[in-house]
Amino acid sequence: MGPYGSTMVSVRARYVLIVAAVAALVAPAVASAHANLVRLRPANGGVLATPPTAVRVLFDDAIRPGPGMEAVRNGGGSVLAGHAYVPRGNHRELVVPLRHGLAAGDYSVRWSVVSDDGHNERGVTAFAVGAGAARPTASLSAGGAGRTGDVVFRVLLFAGLLAAAGAAVFRFAVWPRDLGGRELSFVVLVGCLLAAAGAAGLALRGTSGTRFDLVEWALAGLAAGGAALALRWLRAAALVALALVPLPTLAGHALDANQPWWSALADAVHLLGASVWVGGLLALAVAVPRAARALEPTARGRVLAASAGRFSTLALASVVTIGATGLARALRELSAVPQLWSTSYGRTLLVKTGLLACLVLLGARNRYRLVPRLRAATGRNPAAPRAFAGLRRSVAVELCLLAAVVGAVALLTELPPGRNARAAPARASATRAPKLPPPGGVVLAREDGDRAVALSVRRSHGALSLVATILSPNGFGFDGLPVRFSAAGRSAVGASCGAGCYSASLAAPRARAVDVVVAGRRIRFPVYAGRPAPGLVIRATRVFDSLRSLVYDESLASNPTNRVLTHFEMVAPDRLAYRIVGGQHAVVVGGRRWDRSPGGRWIASPQSPLHIPSAPWSIVRDARLIGRTPRLWRVTFLDPTVPAWFDVALDRRTLRTLDVHMTAAAHFMHDRYRAFDAPLRISPP
Numbered sequence: 001m002g003p004y005g006s007t008m009v010s011v012r013a014r015y016v017l018i019v020a021a022v023a024a025l026v027a028p029a030v031a032s033a034h035a036n037l038v039r040l041r042p043a044n045g046g047v048l049a050t051p052p053t054a055v056r057v058l059f060d061d062a063i064r065p066g067p068g069m070e071a072v073r074n075g076g077g078s079v080l081a082g083h084a085y086v087p088r089g090n091h092r093e094l095v096v097p098l099r100h101g102l103a104a105g106d107y108s109v110r111w112s113v114v115s116d117d118g119h120n121e122r123g124v125t126a127f128a129v130g131a132g133a134a135r136p137t138a139s140l141s142a143g144g145a146g147r148t149g150d151v152v153f154r155v156l157l158f159a160g161l162l163a164a165a166g167a168a169v170f171r172f173a174v175w176p177r178d179l180g181g182r183e184l185s186f187v188v189l190v191g192c193l194l195a196a197a198g199a200a201g202l203a204l205r206g207t208s209g210t211r212f213d214l215v216e217w218a219l220a221g222l223a224a225g226g227a228a229l230a231l232r233w234l235r236a237a238a239l240v241a242l243a244l245v246p247l248p249t250l251a252g253h254a255l256d257a258n259q260p261w262w263s264a265l266a267d268a269v270h271l272l273g274a275s276v277w278v279g280g281l282l283a284l285a286v287a288v289p290r291a292a293r294a295l296e297p298t299a300r301g302r303v304l305a306a307s308a309g310r311f312s313t314l315a316l317a318s319v320v321t322i323g324a325t326g327l328a329r330a331l332r333e334l335s336a337v338p339q340l341w342s343t344s345y346g347r348t349l350l351v352k353t354g355l356l357a358c359l360v361l362l363g364a365r366n367r368y369r370l371v372p373r374l375r376a377a378t379g380r381n382p383a384a385p386r387a388f389a390g391l392r393r394s395v396a397v398e399l400c401l402l403a404a405v406v407g408a409v410a411l412l413t414e415l416p417p418g419r420n421a422r423a424a425p426a427r428a429s430a431t432r433a434p435k436l437p438p439p440g441g442v443v444l445a446r447e448d449g450d451r452a453v454a455l456s457v458r459r460s461h462g463a464l465s466l467v468a469t470i471l472s473p474n475g476f477g478f479d480g481l482p483v484r485f486s487a488a489g490r491s492a493v494g495a496s497c498g499a500g501c502y503s504a505s506l507a508a509p510r511a512r513a514v515d516v517v518v519a520g521r522r523i524r525f526p527v528y529a530g531r532p533a534p535g536l537v538i539r540a541t542r543v544f545d546s547l548r549s550l551v552y553d554e555s556l557a558s559n560p561t562n563r564v565l566t567h568f569e570m571v572a573p574d575r576l577a578y579r580i581v582g583g584q585h586a587v588v589v590g591g592r593r594w595d596r597s598p599g600g601r602w603i604a605s606p607q608s609p610l611h612i613p614s615a616p617w618s619i620v621r622d623a624r625l626i627g628r629t630p631r632l633w634r635v636t637f638l639d640p641t642v643p644a645w646f647d648v649a650l651d652r653r654t655l656r657t658l659d660v661h662m663t664a665a666a667h668f669m670h671d672r673y674r675a676f677d678a679p680l681r682i683s684p685p
Contacts (some may be wrong), residue, residue: 037123037473037666038556038564044125044475044665045136045433047641053081053608054095055109062091066112071098074106074126074139084111088603090584090595104130123474130265130388135433135641139186153201157219157248160194163187164226165245165272166279167287174280174310176303181234183287188237189230191279196223197242197355219247245272266325266514273321280311280318322342322356355404434477435498436640437467443529443622443638445645446523450559452479452663454638454645455516455525456622462509464527468494468502468516468644473558475665477501479524481519487511487527514642530624533635537623540635540648540655544615548572558666570612575682587685594685602685616662616671617646632658 020365039058043046055071064086071080081097094113112122129166167187175184196219203216226240288307292300340346348363437443441456452471457464466485470478477500485492485504488511492501506514516523550570557563565581577587587594593607617639627634633650644664651658657674662669 001087018033037121038558038562040125040668042125042127043642043667044138045127047128047130047135047644049131051100052127053100053606054096054097055111055125055127057094057096057111057113057123057125059092059094059113059115061115063094063113063115065094066114066122068112068122069096069110070140071096071107071109072140073102074108074136076105079107087595087605089316090586090603091597092583102129104133106133106136106139108140110140121370125475130192134247135643137433150202150205153198153205155198156194156203157198159278160196160198160223161241161244161248161271162191162275162278163282164191164195164223164241164279165275166277166281167191167283168241168279169314170280170283170287170311171238172233173314174283174307176292176307177309179288179291179303181291183291184283185230185234185237187279187282187287188234188241189227190246192223192227192230192237192241195229196220199223203493210522215247215250219244223248245413246276246499262328266328269321270325273318273325276318277315277322277646280315284308284311293407326353326356383683429480430472430474430476430478430500432476432479432499434469434471434475435501436638437469437501437588439622441467441622442528442624442626443636443645444525444647446525447521447557447560447663447668448518448521451518452645452665452668453516453518453523455514457514457525459509460505462507463504464508464511464514466504466506466514467497468518470500470502470518471665472500473666477632484517485514486517487514525681528624528626528636530626532623533625533633534623534637536619536625536633536650536655537635537637537648540657541615541617541620543614543655544657548677549675550613550673551678551680551681552671552673554672555670557668569680570681571680571682572613574610574612576610576612577682587682589684590684592684596685615657616669617644628652 037057041056041058042052065084069080069084070078072078079099079102081099084094084096086094088156094111096109096111098107098109105128106126108122108124108126110122112120114120124140126136128134129135136430164187167184171181171184171188175181184567199216199220202222203213222240223244226237226244228235229240237493246268248271284307288304292303340350437454437456441458443454443456445452445454447453450473452469454469454471456467456469459465464487468483468485470481470483472478477498479496479499479503483494483502485494485506487506488508490506490508492504492506494504494516497503511527513518514525514527516525547570549572550568552568554566554568555563556566564583564675567579567581569577574588574590577586579585583598586598587602588607588610591607591609594602594604617637619639619641621638621640623635623637625633625635631652633652634648635650636645636647638645642664644662644667647661648657649659650656656673658673660669660671660673662671
């Protein structure tokens with residue numbers, strides 16, 4: 001009924017609200033929910049001298065193998081060597097085994113996983129075997145099955161949960177003491193049955209053993225128990241209905257990786273506020289008038305007016321709660337304003353917001369017109385029923401709008417958040433291997449959300465010749481983007497020069513920085529003179545490859561919200577130990593590896609022998625010295641085989657690599673190296 005009425009909530013209403021909020025938040029939070037891709041080995045588009053025995057796909061959360069996996073030689077048959085699997089003790093990695101001894105050529109792999117929140121995620125990657133081969137293009141597509149059935153079951157789940165939990169709050173905070181509870185029990189009963197049916201349907205369609213599956217079965221069982229209790233014990237059924245409120249949070253986006261601690265709290269409170277509104281409206285429109293039919297007209301008018309007045313303040317509190325928590329969650333799920341209209345998540349959120357705005361306007365009408373009219377009519381036998389009939393019609397309209405809101409919420413929980421699904425404008429596409437800039441420029445690169453943006457700058461005839469390369473997360477060049485260059489007060493529109501390639505010339509030879517504006521987002525690059533330094537990088541590579549041992553810390557991200565921190569130790573020629581912060585440990589010795597989850601035991605598995613330490617680049621192009629201090633050289637260059645752009649700090653005395661920034665498709669890495677040639681010992685655990 002929206003924010004209407006002026007009667008203050010009674011002491012018991014405030015008490016119930018506090019208890020319900022606490023009940024919605026005491027459920028223990030678990031680890032991250034929606035799994036996000038962190039790393040592919042071999043990298044997408046990689047050219048390998050020796051054939052791999054498997055494709056490894058690393059995520060930031062626990063996953064299980066999904067349907068539809070495939071590995072083929074481009075233009076040929078399958079090269080799968082068995083079923084894809086998740087190694088015991090390392091639940092964040094998918095291993096797609098390949099046949100041994102793959103011949104020279106291009107290969108494509110479709111991977112598929114089910115994250116712990118029940119989402120099926122798919123992708124494709126391509127690699128080439130044979131030194132000097134061209135960058136390959138995947139011949140497979142990610143595909144994916146429709147999830148319409150999931151949305152239907154989510155509508156049942158949320159509609160039932162909101163009705164049952166809201167009726168439970170109505171029972172404790174608003175329901176007149178003089179009325180029987182049979183009519184309200186019916187609302188709780190139907191709500192619990194709908195919630196049980198929706199949760200059971202989602203569990204049956206999900207992947208067995210995931211956290212999503214376990215939560216949905218628990219919710220279905222608890223809701224079914226609440227329905228059984230509603231047949232005789234309304235108070236117990238109401239408590240069970242309130243206990244349902246925090247459960248959807250355990251399977252939603254609120255528990256995604258890198259979400260703040262308050263995200264789950266805001267999500268549960270948001271759902272509780274919506275429950276108070278929806279379930280309370282149902283109780284006010286259906287249960288109260290039916291329960292009051294046996295009363296004489298004057299008493300019935302007083303009961304109806306008192307119920308509407310008490311619920312009005314409760315509804316006002318719920319609207320404020322929904323608005324505040326919804327805004328907090330939206331700000332977290334969207335990292336840029338354009339995501340409101342450029343992503344499915346944002347557009348659905350706009351529809352939901354528009355419906356809620358209509359509901360608030362309707363509630364204001366009820367607050368200032370219908371509820372006061374009902375109070376004024378109390379005691380006048382003919383007038384009170386007519387006044388309440390008008391209020392019931394308005395409530396019925398609200399319930400219809402709220403049903404549409406529930407549908408939008410069900411769809412939102414199925415869609416990836418805008419921050420993880422940032423879309424380019426509709427005309428943009430990323431289906432071709434990127435066109436790299438011509439040699440001879442100073443090359444730099446930056447992370448731009450989940451895109452990689454690189455810039456090559458050459459001075460030519462008193463002007464700056466600029467070429468930007470923009471990569472999508474799948475490694476292809478982004479075509480059709482609006483790109484503009486600006487420097488020293490001058491600007492130019494970028495002209496397409498190939499897949500993901502945009503070029504322009506600016507008459508600003510003394511500019512200190514160049515701005516590349518991509519679809520409205522500005523990325524600034526400093527301008528360096530850059531003395532050629534290929535020999536310096538070649539000598540540094542030899543020093544790196546000749547190390548006997550090495551220790552370093554790595555920060556690796558696929559987008560601004562998904563980052564993994566790892567500590568590495570290496571001993572030549574084939575011993576490695578690493579530890580992911582908050583994640584698994586691993587030890588590799590020759591052809592064997594051992595993995596362990598936090599608190600778990602070591603699990604052994606085969607491993608392709610490593611050759612380490614080895615510099616993270618293979619071919620160096622456009623190496624330029626862009627900075628120096630008494631202790632350090634700073635060089636930038638491009639490795640076209642990935643492609644990847646490097647910004648490296650070298651020790652001037654030893655030429656040891658001290659710091660590396662690497663930018664590639666969905667691969668934003670920062671390594672800090674230390675403890676060179678230390679007496680390390682890495683042994684099987």
